[in-house]
Amino acid sequence: MSKQIHKAYKFRVYPNEVQKVFFAKSFGCARFIWNKMLADKKEHYQLDKKSLKNTPAQYKKEFEWLREVDSLALANVQMQLHQAFQHFFKQPNVGFPTFKHKGKKDSYTTNNQKGTVAIDGSFIKLPKIGPIKANIHRSIHGLIKSATVSKSPTGKYYVSVLVETIAAPFPKTQSNIGIDLGLTDFIVLSDGTKVANPKFLSKLQNKLARAQKIMSKRALVAKKDNRKLRDSKNYQKQKLKVAKIHEKISNTRKDFLHKQSFNIVKNHDIIVIEDLNVSGMLKNHKLAKAISDSSWSAFTTMLSYKGDWYGKQLIKVDRWFPSSKTCSGCGHILGKNELKLSDRSWNCSSCKSENDRDLNASVNILNEGLRCLKLKEPLVQGS
Structure with missing residues (x-):
């Protein structure tokens, strides 16, 4: 059954000098309104212990230059700040909203009102600025709801167009799969398929370290000459x-994750994965860099929303389930210290079978997910 979804299409745009100035003003105003509203909310709460309901409109009298940009961009900042507070109060491990800084994630969002975004x-075409040359590398189908303009740290401009469209479900394949996430192999599937970990950061780590070292030296030179970094060419x-x-x-990491998640969703009906506590695992400083480079959270998120789009089911088994220590053949579970992180295979003392650590884990993950689904036991489902 087809489903109505919201899908984003990101295009690179090539603004002229006038349009670049408008974008810079819009980024600046959006950042200013966020910081001003956040600061006033914090000050008001400290004084009265009550939440301040402020809006961008009330600042336009004092700061008339706010009228030069799209008013919808400022209204969206208000909505985003409200959502940030909602997430802070309702979701665990979400921090308090922070102030924004120039040059870091510069962006603003506007809405489509009767064809103002097209x-x-x-x-x-965008409100208050007109048509902008763009690389439209793919066609879009559906109703345009909004557009987010952003500037990357490398100076490139992008517009992400949010579209309300219909997603047709993929044909059923009668195939279920369990996935074990790892560092040696990025994923190991219960059918025996192994996808090597590309290690994008590791491949360019030396080049990145040299470039950062040179940047640090040039920062020291500018400091000795009493020059601000923005004035040092x-x-x-x-x-x-x-x-x-x-x-x-x-970019290479995102491309890899999108392709892998799409292929899995397309070829399997039920996808079972561990509900890993990635934020907790990152506290292990020996593995933190490798875990971050693997982007397990982003991959799981992609599986979740793509499965929802195309009529497939994602199941997350409990993170405490001993997938690696359980023999997939007989169900025997190893003791507390019987399996080390360096052990890539182990022999079951009960059925004498040899188990590949990751493949064995993926089979156990699949079986546990299907068992919980059949018995309707508590589990985490992707939506």
Whole structure:
């Protein structure tokens, strides 16, 4: 059965000088309103112990330059700040909203009102600025709801168009799969398939370290000359080189995760995965960098929403389930200290079978997920 979903399409845009100035003003105003509203909320609560209901409109009299940008961009900041507070109060492990800084995640969001946001050929039309040249590399189908304009640390501009569309479910394959996430192999599937860990950060780590070292030296030179970093051309050039390396790592990682998650969702009906506590695992400083590079959380999120889009089911088994220590053949469970992290295979003392650590875990994860689903026991389901 087809389902109505919201899907984002991201396009690179090439604004002219006038449009770049407008974007810079919009980024600045959106950042200012966020910081101003957040600061006033904090001050008001400290004085009266009550929540302040402030809006962008009340600041326009004092700061008239706020009228130069799209009013919907400022209204969306208010909504985003409200959501940030809701997440802080209702969701565990979510921090208090923080102030925004110039040059870090510069963006603003506007809404489509009767065609104010539209795609026309090789141009994207936005409110108050008109058509902008864009690389429309894929067609979109559905109603455009909003658009988010952003600028990357490397100076590239993008527009992410949010579309309300219909997603048709994938055909059923009558195949279920269990997934074990790892560091040696990125994933090991219960059918025996292993996907190697690309280790995007590790491959460019030396190049990144050299570039960052040069950037640090140029920052020290600028400091000795009593020059601000934004006025040091050599520092800014090197900063751009560092940003490009980070961008390459991020883009290749996202591409890999999207392809892997799409293939799994397309080829399997029920997908079972462990509900890992990634934030807790990152506290292990010996493995933190490798875990971050693997992006398990992003991969799980992709499986969740793509499964929801295309009529597949994602099940997360309890993180305390001993998937690695349980023999998938006879069900025998190893003792507390019988399996080390360095052990990649082990022999079952009960049925004498040899178990590949990761493959055995993925089979156990699949069986546990199907067992809980059949008995309707408590589990975490992707939605």
